Amino acid sequence: MHFFNSGLFWFIEGVFTCLVVIGLKIWMEDRGIPMPFWKWLLFGLWVLFFGFTIAFVTTSLGENEPTAAKIGGIVFGLISLITGFGLWRLLLLKRKK
Numbered sequence: 001m002h003f004f005n006s007g008l009f010w011f012i013e014g015v016f017t018c019l020v021v022i023g024l025k026i027w028m029e030d031r032g033i034p035m036p037f038w039k040w041l042l043f044g045l046w047v048l049f050f051g052f053t054i055a056f057v058t059t060s061l062g063e064n065e066p067t068a069a070k071i072g073g074i075v076f077g078l079i080s081l082i083t084g085f086g087l088w089r090l091l092l093l094k095r096k097k
Contacts, residue, residue: 002062005058005059005062009058013054015053017047021043021047024043028091031093032077033091035091039090039091042087042090043087043091046080046087047084048085049076049079049080049083050069050080050084052076053072053076053077053079053080055071056069056072056073056076057069057072057073057077059074060072
């Protein structure tokens, strides 16, 4: 459990977040899907909420509160999954010409 309280864990999470953002940008450009500012803003807010979910669970485990980690993981995890699916559908919408 000490790993979740270390700076290495948060460094690795930051690297993965950057890779996801760069990968999303390249993937959207390859498929010709427009990404205006408001879509990037929504994606950024979702990434922050997903990061909060991971932080809540790992911090609760680090503080030896497994019940809080489990309940918070279920609640925040479900919210993250549902909003992530909705955001994914929104990002893939193409304007009809």
